[in-house]
Amino acid sequence: MMGLTHLTSSDRMHPLDQAIALRATSRHEFTGATHPAYANMVGPFGGTTAAQLLQAALVHPERLGEPVALTVNFAAPVADGEIRLVSRPVRTNRSTQHWIIEAHQAEGVVATATAVFALRRETWSNVEAVMPTNVPSPDGVPRMSLKGTPAWPQRYDMRFVEGAFPAAFDEQEQAHSRSTLWVRDEPARVLDFAALAALSDSFFPRIYIRRRRRSMVGTVSLTTYFHADSALLVQVGTRHVLGVAKALNYRHGYFDQTGELWSPEGQLLVSTHQLVYFKD
């Protein structure tokens, strides 16, 4: 009991909230930092960087509405340490707002983003994408082994139904790179836009699933469309969402992959696409 009263606010915060915490330094500038809980092999997990860039618009006092589209370009390796975010609403209309966001470190721009925010209205709604069927519930699927992983996959509870990260790089090329998994933040956390932005980058690079071969990879551009609004995200709460991902094309050093995140009730929360550099 005594122990708890000694905890600082930051100790009680979810690691994602710690990782995306920003301090305003001027009208359009914020300071954040990489967080060891989301470390990758080298530098931070790109999903957390994407969430930080989005957060620099979400917490901006001039923000209008909620995000509907986010594109993050990863311009250079992010070094562990402080990140300066410059976040500018370049156009504000009646129901939409357009952002340009830059992430700077000592040696220059490390990432850029554009985002579209909007005030939504109820309209005719429909889903044409197809959620996988006959998927066992999260309780019926074992959690991915975390043996030997960097920090960031430990911040997710991933339960692969299909297309898990290979247990060994045995170079047995697979027919496709499709994955289906239940995933949520670990520890559990109510879903919000920052969490969705990070989750959108949590699909492992498809080339590993496809080729089961060690290779150097790095996302260069990540686009996420948010179909969910905050009311729907609160309904999903802390539960797992169903992720699906697949590659489209690999050619001359770059491949693209596309992913979806579905609510347990079958609502498409986001569709997300990325272009990835690879070296074979």
Place this chain on the structure above:
Amino acid sequence: MMGLTHLTSSDRMHPLDQAIALRATSRHEFTGATHPAYANMVGPFGGTTAAQLLQAALVHPERLGEPVALTVNFAAPVADGEIRLVSRPVRTNRSTQHWIIEAHQAEGVVATATAVFALRRETWSNVEAVMPTNVPSPDGVPRMSLKGTPAWPQRYDMRFVEGAFPAAFDEQEQAHSRSTLWVRDEPARVLDFAALAALSDSFFPRIYIRRRRRSMVGTVSLTTYFHADSALLVQVGTRHVLGVAKALNYRHGYFDQTGELWSPEGQLLVSTHQLVYFKD
């Protein structure tokens, strides 16, 4: 014969080349203009605007390599007339370069873009996306009727195998919004990156195919991944490419659609995604 010698260079230029022509005004600034040949119902076709933004990086003297990713956000209606483009390489690495590009008109920012350029190398290549099979050759499919269309669809030779623009808004809702078509510039023009950027926005808004109902729509964000390099584009030349498009999800005023452009030989030239505002 005499007549020809009187033609100015601009008369002999393909309308797309006229539409994307830029004049450098300072290190990072260019001036272009909307072109009547690519007019939409109101203002210009968004694909031409996307091509102009990309062109502002393509013609920049500091450009490195060829485009691999482009995201254009349409921030406000583009007015007919002059457009001022500000195009900055914000990060140049050994083999990649990151751009932020803005389009301005009198009343402010009308579009923004980010682009990734790269020097490519030969690597293992593979396609997982599936090109439609049993598609008749372009000669075996009639060209889309241009009756009543604005100018821009007349600048394309579109031959729909499936999912044509509805002949009437009869409000007969369809089961899906999938389209398959052969498409090329009209008049024919050797494919290049600017043409691909424009073509990526030439898929009609899926909600028209799906609902066959009049509604106000506007692309808010368009992302294109270029799998083709310039050598492959020259191979395709002036021939038709096969386009496929489908919607994923419609909800609360926004839907997304995804498209592919395939070479006649079955190479994926681009994958492209967009988020579209709609009002029903």
